[in-house]
Amino acid sequence: MGRHWAADDYVSGILSGDRVVLGRAITLVESTRAEHRELANSILEKCLPHSGNSFRIGVTGPPGVGKSSFIEAFGEKLVREQARNVAVLAIDPSSSVSGGSILGDKTRMEKLGNLANAFIRPSPAGKTLGGVANCTHETILLCEAAGFDTIIIETVGVGQSETAVSGMVDFFLLLHLPGAGDELQGIKRGIVELADLVAVNKADGERLELAKSARRDLAQALHFYPEKPSGWLPKAVTCSSLTLDGLSDVWSLMLDYQQITKANGWFNENRKRQRMSWFSSQLSQALERFFYENDQVKAALQPIRLSVENGELSPTQAVGHLMDLFQTAIAESKK
Ligand code: GDP
Numbered sequence: 001m002g003r004h005w006a007a008d009d010y011v012s013g014i015l016s017g018d019r020v021v022l023g024r025a026i027t028l029v030e031s032t033r034a035e036h037r038e039l040a041n042s043i044l045e046k047c048l049p050h051s052g053n054s055f056r057i058g059v060t061g062p063p064g065v066g067k068s069s070f071i072e073a074f075g076e077k078l079v080r081e082q083a084r085n086v087a088v089l090a091i092d093p094s095s096s097v098s099g100g101s102i103l104g105d106k107t108r109m110e111k112l113g114n115l116a117n118a119f120i121r122p123s124p125a126g127k128t129l130g131g132v133a134n135c136t137h138e139t140i141l142l143c144e145a146a147g148f149d150t151i152i153i154e155t156v157g158v159g160q161s162e163t164a165v166s167g168m169v170d171f172f173l174l175l176h177l178p179g180a181g182d183e184l185q186g187i188k189r190g191i192v193e194l195a196d197l198v199a200v201n202k203a204d205g206e207r208l209e210l211a212k213s214a215r216r217d218l219a220q221a222l223h224f225y226p227e228k229p230s231g232w233l234p235k236a237v238t239c240s241s242l243t244l245d246g247l248s249d250v251w252s253l254m255l256d257y258q259q260i261t262k263a264n265g266w267f268n269e270n271r272k273r274q275r276m277s278w279f280s281s282q283l284s285q286a287l288e289r290f291f292y293e294n295d296q297v298k299a300a301l302q303p304i305r306l307s308v309e310n311g312e313l314s315p316t317q318a319v320g321h322l323m324d325l326f327q328t329a330i331a332e333s334k335k
Contacts, residue, residue, distance in 0.1 A: 007039060007042040007043045007046060008046070009021075010024070010025045010028075010039075010043045011043055011046045011047060011145075013025075014043070014047060014142060014145050014146045015047075015050060015145060015146070017146050017147045018146075019119055019146070022119070022142060022143065022146045023121070025040070025043050025142050026121060026135075026139050026142060028040040028043065029043075029044070029135055029138045029139055029142065030123075030135045030139075040138070043142070044138055044141060044142070047141055047142055047144075047145035048141060048145075050144070050145040051140075051141040051142075051144040051145050052141075052144060052271070053144055053149065054140075054143075054144045054148060054149045054150060054151050055149065055150050055151070055170055055171070055254070055258060056140060056151045056153070056168065056169040056170045056171070057150070057151065057152045057153070057169055057170070057171050057172075057173060057254065058152075058153045058155065058162075058165040058166055058168075058169035058171070058172045058173065059071060059152055059153065059154050059155070059173045059175065060154075060155045060156075060161075060162045060165065060172070060173070060174055060175070060191065061174055061175030061176065061187075061201070062177070062187055063156055064177075065175045065176065065177050065201055065202075066175060066201045066202055066241055067154055067156075067175055068090075068109055068154070069241040069242075070175060070199075070201060070239070070241045071088055071109060071112070071152055071154055072109045072111055072112045072241070073241040073244055073247060074152075074241075074247050074250065074251070075088060075109070075112045075118055075150075075152060076111060076112050076115065076118075077244070077247055077248075077251070078150055078251065079112075079115050079117045079118055080115075082251070083117075084117070084149055084150045085117045085118075085147055085148045085149050085150065086112070086117065086118045086119070086148065086150045086151075086152060087118070087119040087120075087121070087143040087146075087148035087150070087151050087152070088109065088112070088118070088119070088120045088121070088151075088152045088153075088154060089121050089122075089123060089136055089139055089140070089143070089151065089152070089153045089154070090120070090121070090122045090123060090153075090154040090155075091123045091136060091153065091154065091155045091156070091161050091165065119143065119146075119148060121139065123135060123136060123139075133161075133164040133165075133167075133168070133281075134282070134285075136153065136165075136168065137168050137278055140153075140168065151169075153165050153168070153169055162188070162191050162194065163190075163194070166194045167274055167277060167278075168274060168278075170257075170258070170261075170267065170270065170271075171196050171197070171254055171257055171258075172194050172195050172196050172197075173195065173196065173197050173198075173199060173250070174187070174191060174192060174194075174195035174197070174198045174199070175198075175199055175201045176198050176199065176200045176201065176214065176218065177200070177201065177202065177214075178200050178201075178202060178203060178207045178210040178211035178214045178238075179207065179210040179211075179214060192218075192221070192222075192225075193225050193226075195234055196228075196230070196232055196234050196235075196257060197234060197235050197236075197237065197250065197253055197254075197257075198218050198222065198234065198235075198236045198237075199236075199237050199238070199239045199246070199250055200212075200214045200215045200218065200236065200237070200238045200239070201238075201239055201240065201241065202240060202241075202242075203215075203238035203239060203240045203245065203246060204240040204242050204243045204245070205242075208238075211238045212238060214238075215236045215237065215238045216236075218236040219235070219236040222234045222235070222236060229266065230257075230260075230261050230264075230266040230270070231260065231261070231264050231266060232257055232260055232261060232266075235253055237249050237250060237253070291326060294326055294329055294330075295329070296325050296326065296328075296329040297322060297325065297326055297329070300321070300322065300325055301322070304318050304321060304322060305318075
């Protein structure tokens, strides 16, 4: 494949389900180079009418809870028993913070990755959360156009990535460990509230009883959360990626959720809201870039910052100056 591929070449490859072409298109989406972005945008535009037709599942939980083991076992089950086409996108925010990668260090989901109807894609290292979120959003659309009807988005539960992911999926699954409080596990406050389903994982062997009682406690706690606009009452189950117990329950609850929310209109309403909030955040980002990349703004920003710091200018005055300067610069550039 040469470098002269046009958008149409990518699009026909993606629509025919060619995973190599899909992978390359995702690389373009992830690129920050202007010519890549441009090509990615026209590929996305042409794929958009073929997207949307999947169930988007977010999976989160603290490191070590068993996310990749779960996704491997669960994904394999869906491919083999439910004839689903499963794409897994793994977001790894740690890579941008530490420079190392939690996901990259392990050989992840090899068995699932080898199945013909599965596709696994880790997200790139060294990006901002906003950047990662945009890429993931666009990658979902490409995977759908390539015929994947089940998209699983894995996020390491260490940052704000869970909130970002819950804003781009239909269903949010939290994996929990048996026998430890949320805080001890490093589950952030508010995350349980986002979940449509909490699964106490590793419910096998010695931990089975502990897992069962953790499930009961969680089920009770879920009762006290405010009702969700989806009309769905979040559930708690136990499961094990080792014995595969409980995985069928997880899937059948997901199907129940789909049925209920499609019937009451929430499924589409939620997608609509997600598109609008994606649009708003893209627009804000574009405006910010436009502003901060302006040469006059760049030159004036540091001295104005100093004046605010020293108390010579009030923040309001400073913002006024910068906006005037920016507007003049734009007007000048049009002449
Ligand atoms: P992640 O960091 O959340 O992706 O967790 P991993 O999937 O890498 O699993 C962490 C460890 O827990 C590994 O050693 C797994 O073998 C183990 N593990 C994962 N799921 C289960 C399970 O259901 N039962 C048991 N007993 N161990 C599990």
